[in-house]
Amino acid sequence: MGRFHKIYSAKCTPEEAFLLINDTECYAQILPYCHQSGTISHESPTSKLAYLVLGHGGMSVKLVTRNEYHAPKSIQVQLVEGPMEALNGSWCFESSLDGCLITVEFQYQFTNWLMQKAFESVFSKMVDDVLSRFSSIVE
Helix, strand or coil, X not given: CEEEEEEEEECCCHHHHHHHHHCHHHHHHHCCCEEEEEEEEEEECCEEEEEEEEEECCEEEEEEEEEEEECXXXXXXXXXXXXXXXXXXXXXXXXXXXXXXXXXXXXXXXXXXXXXXXXXXXXXXXXXXXXXXXXXXXX
């Protein structure tokens, strides 16, 4: 199983970071490898089904996730549908002296070994891009 864990510092409030990361509709507009994104449905006031269509190096995957959020502290992500056996993770937002600490943790397992290796090579870059682009929007 692949794992990803990183802590970022952003010059924004936890509320601003939470709102940007939770806005799945905007991902396709600002991330070059995200071809489509959005919300399928709101299951409750603190839960939604969201989707991303990601493409890189000729490969494309559609992921549907259940995102449970506790504004402005965290977003829990769990795979509902996609070419993976597992995808679970979280985004956590904490105040810091310079703004906000964002902790990102994900565990994932693809059904296809080739996709697993391809995904591992770009996952860190994808999360870095998300936070870099969102940081530039907030700042």
